[in-house]
Amino acid sequence: MATSHVTDIEIAERSVQALNTRPDALPAGARWDDVRVAQSLNDAGSFRQAAELLGVTVNTVRARLDRLEAAVGLRLFRRSPKGVTATAACVDLLAVARRIRTGLDTLDIDAAPPLVSPGEIRIGASEALGVLWLAPRLGSLQDRLESRSVHLSCSYDLQRDRSFEVDIEVGFKRSENPDRICARLATVHFMLFASRDYIARNGAPGTLAEITGHRFIEQIAPGVNSHIIDFLVGTGHEESFKPLRMNSGMALLTAIERGEGIAFMPTYVVALDRDLVPLALPVQLRFDIFLSYAGDLRGTKPIVETVNWLREIFDPAGQPWFGEEFVHPDAMTGLRLPAHGDFDGGIR
Numbered sequence: 001m002a003t004s005h006v007t008d009i010e011i012a013e014r015s016v017q018a019l020n021t022r023p024d025a026l027p028a029g030a031r032w033d034d035v036r037v038a039q040s041l042n043d044a045g046s047f048r049q050a051a052e053l054l055g056v057t058v059n060t061v062r063a064r065l066d067r068l069e070a071a072v073g074l075r076l077f078r079r080s081p082k083g084v085t086a087t088a089a090c091v092d093l094l095a096v097a098r099r100i101r102t103g104l105d106t107l108d109i110d111a112a113p114p115l116v117s118p119g120e121i122r123i124g125a126s127e128a129l130g131v132l133w134l135a136p137r138l139g140s141l142q143d144r145l146e147s148r149s150v151h152l153s154c155s156y157d158l159q160r161d162r163s164f165e166v167d168i169e170v171g172f173k174r175s176e177n178p179d180r181i182c183a184r185l186a187t188v189h190f191m192l193f194a195s196r197d198y199i200a201r202n203g204a205p206g207t208l209a210e211i212t213g214h215r216f217i218e219q220i221a222p223g224v225n226s227h228i229i230d231f232l233v234g235t236g237h238e239e240s241f242k243p244l245r246m247n248s249g250m251a252l253l254t255a256i257e258r259g260e261g262i263a264f265m266p267t268y269v270v271a272l273d274r275d276l277v278p279l280a281l282p283v284q285l286r287f288d289i290f291l292s293y294a295g296d297l298r299g300t301k302p303i304v305e306t307v308n309w310l311r312e313i314f315d316p317a318g319q320p321w322f323g324e325e326f327v328h329p330d331a332m333t334g335l336r337l338p339a340h341g342d343f344d345g346g347i348r
Helices: 008-015 032-044 047-054 058-072 088-103 127-144 196-202 208-213 228-233 249-257 267-271 301-313
Strands: 077-080 083-086 120-126 149-155 168-171 180-195 217-219 244-246 263-266 276-278 285-294
Touching: 032 047, 032 058, 032 077, 032 083, 032 088, 047 058, 083 088, 120 127, 120 301, 127 149, 127 249, 127 301, 168 301, 180 196, 180 249, 180 267, 196 276, 208 228, 217 249, 217 263, 244 249, 249 263, 263 267, 267 276, 285 301
Parallel strands: 120 149, 120 168, 217 244
Antiparallel strands: 077 083, 168 285, 180 263, 180 276, 180 285
16 A cells, blocks of 8 residues: 655645735735746746846845745745745736736836835945935935935945845946836046145156056955056056055045045045045046836836936036036036035945
């Protein structure tokens, strides 16, 4: 007589509940970009392949699935060494999503799609950009959003995908996630700068070759090009030329201000109350700044107001350092920023 062997997985499978939702609506709190992740995961059968399909990291896929499962309140996939398999709840959820997408000519996902944290708008930015440019202006954004809280999340890591942590992100990398709306917000131009005190004590390099005779400070962090110095003075300088390195843009700015060396800085630092001088060397860099947010938040008041606010504070009409065309700092000496300084990227 054959014996029946019931595994823990089979017991778990029997306890999986079907999704309790209307056939024409997703569960409250479920986001369409997370549902897309579930669909891709179902199609691919593994986190790695789903991440490749979506153009995001495996950690992003896991985080969005966790958020969706939390919203649904049920396990959506069974994990095993061979990959993942959709549960009954996941099959129901994806069926509901397909009916909605194919059954409506105009899809109004929700009058107010859920933000990462109810009652507040979360903005992600690089450390220096967030501290020196966004933070001093957040009050004006909250005035527009009335009683909604504003949460600024700054990061040293410019490569990490934080789309599951923030509602809108401002950064130096264009989002490749097809479920996110992404647009260029501004351009930041960079030159080599030093403080007047440093120049008085050490002089200023007159050529790129003379940089090796000065103390160069560079930012080393994920997403920051830390090999620019190789293009300035060539490779093979490691033994004779020892730059100062730090992972913080704010630390880099402080070091330059205190006369510790020379470094690349955004050209708009001349509009700050900071005693910095652009060096007359034939090198200029530029980086675009992008904003991105989930497509299902399009048209909602928090996003509309935040996007309008961002476009205003980065508007090159009155702030030429954010324009596509390079403007030399000498032409900006009459421009001053309100109250707090601006800063960003190069140092980013």
